[in-house]
Amino acid sequence: MNRxxxxxxxxxxxxxxxxxxxxxxxxxxxxxxxxxxxxxKRTELAEEYVQRIIEHKxxxxxxxxxxxxxxxLPDPLREQEQSVYRQQCAIxxxxxxxxxxxxxGRCADYxxxxxxxxxxxxxxxxxxxxxxxxxxxxxxxxxxxxxLIRSIRSVDAHRAEYYGFYTDQKWxxxxxxxxxxxxxxxxxxxxxxxxxxxxxx
Amino acid sequence: MNRxxxxxxxxxxxxxxxxxxxxxxxxxxxxxxxxxxxxxKRTELAEEYVQRIIEHKxxxxxxxxxxxxxxxLPDPLREQEQSVYRQQCAIxxxxxxxxxxxxxGRCADYxxxxxxxxxxxxxxxxxxxxxxxxxxxxxxxxxxxxxLIRSIRSVDAHRAEYYGFYTDQKWxxxxxxxxxxxxxxxxxxxxxxxxxxxxxx
Numbered sequence: 001m002n003r004x005x006x007x008x009x010x011x012x013x014x015x016x017x018x019x020x021x022x023x024x025x026x027x028x029x030x031x032x033x034x035x036x037x038x039x040x041k042r043t044e045l046a047e048e049y050v051q052r053i054i055e056h057k058x059x060x061x062x063x064x065x066x067x068x069x070x071x072x073l074p075d076p077l078r079e080q081e082q083s084v085y086r087q088q089c090a091i092x093x094x095x096x097x098x099x100x101x102x103x104x105g106r107c108a109d110y111x112x113x114x115x116x117x118x119x120x121x122x123x124x125x126x127x128x129x130x131x132x133x134x135x136x137x138x139x140x141x142x143x144x145x146x147x148l149i150r151s152i153r154s155v156d157a158h159r160a161e162y163y164g165f166y167t168d169q170k171w172x173x174x175x176x177x178x179x180x181x182x183x184x185x186x187x188x189x190x191x192x193x194x195x196x197x198x199x200x201x
Numbered sequence: 202m203n204r205x206x207x208x209x210x211x212x213x214x215x216x217x218x219x220x221x222x223x224x225x226x227x228x229x230x231x232x233x234x235x236x237x238x239x240x241x242k243r244t245e246l247a248e249e250y251v252q253r254i255i256e257h258k259x260x261x262x263x264x265x266x267x268x269x270x271x272x273x274l275p276d277p278l279r280e281q282e283q284s285v286y287r288q289q290c291a292i293x294x295x296x297x298x299x300x301x302x303x304x305x306g307r308c309a310d311y312x313x314x315x316x317x318x319x320x321x322x323x324x325x326x327x328x329x330x331x332x333x334x335x336x337x338x339x340x341x342x343x344x345x346x347x348x349l350i351r352s353i354r355s356v357d358a359h360r361a362e363y364y365g366f367y368t369d370q371k372w373x374x375x376x377x378x379x380x381x382x383x384x385x386x387x388x389x390x391x392x393x394x395x396x397x398x399x400x401x402x
Binding site for chain 1: 317319322324326373375376378379380381382383385386387391392394395396397398399400
């Protein structure tokens with residue numbers, strides 16, 4: 001069975017960079033945005049739209065009461081979400097079958113649980129996340145610190161809701177991971193080398 | 202400033218062994234039971250008694266209402282606890298001043314916070330903790346699995362209470378640590394090597 005490493009991460013914690021560096025150290029494949037692109041291709045939805053679906057809490061359809069009978073009305077949005085989720089499962093399984101890999105986000109720790117992935121969760125203190133977002137530049141330039149903090153919290157809240165909805169587990173709860181890494185005081189290059197030694201063959 | 206590494210750990214998670222191996226890898230001092238022995242010496246209490254105080258929630262003295270006046274009665278048990286805690290603080294500071302070191306337990310992550318220690322929390326799934334306790338042998342031999350699980354939970358509950366009382370932080374909450382390590386599927390020798398590379402100079 002291939003060696004699968006999954007990375008859950010708080011927004012701005014450097015989880016992506018750590019994941020990419022880890023994949024480099026382990027000389028294995030790295031998947032992140034590629035998964036969204038592939039879902040978009042298969043569902044014929046725009047990549048941005050798929051991204052939005054993935055990072056938001058799914059819509060729940062309730063039966064609607066008409067007269068004395070209950071009836072579930074077709075809900076196109078809900079159907080799209082389900083389709084995105086189904087494709088996500090299929091793609092993750094295909095990738096995990098192909099080779100050793102590092103997968104960022106997408107509930108991969110849960111969806112690939114029968115393959116015993118090594119599950120990281122990457123987090124950081126708010127000050128550090130703020131600094132990392134600022135360093136990334138353009139995207140957040142116009143936001144005040146307060147607005148940026150609100151935006152960081154909002155992304156994480158949506159990730160937590162999405163993860164909770166599909167896995168019935170608490171996002172970021174250390175019991176669901178093999179290693180939780182606080183990047184606040186870490187040099188990511190050095191950390192990746194150490195973590196590769198720890199979870200590699 | 203010396204490099205200080207602190208290790209909080211669930212009972213049976215292998216935190217001590219990981220700490221010792223980490224100190225070996227980093228060629229630095231390792232303190233665990235030595236601290237209890239030193240407290241016992243300084244407070245003139247038995248080592249077992251100090252250990253019991255350290256692993257239990259402290260007694261809180263409430264003012265006692267006599268007639269119309271409030272009065273705090275002297276409480277020898279509470280005074281002993283305070284004395285043990287004061288000695289613990291003093292000893293940890295002395296050790297941290299001496300050289301680089303790994304310190305297991307004793308709220309060291311919090312007590313030495315002005316020296317920015319690298320803070321580990323070591324945990325594991327119950328099945329793994331059970332197996333580790335069984336492998337250690339004699340001490341738990343007579344307990345059924347159910348009794349042993351109850352005993353593991355009880356030790357951890359006391360650690361959490363003690364830590365919470367003195368630090369006002371939640372024991373095992375990843376936000377209070379730099380790295381949380383689930384040892385369930387790890388080889389401790391290999392893990393120590395990787396973690397040393399990660400947090401060493």
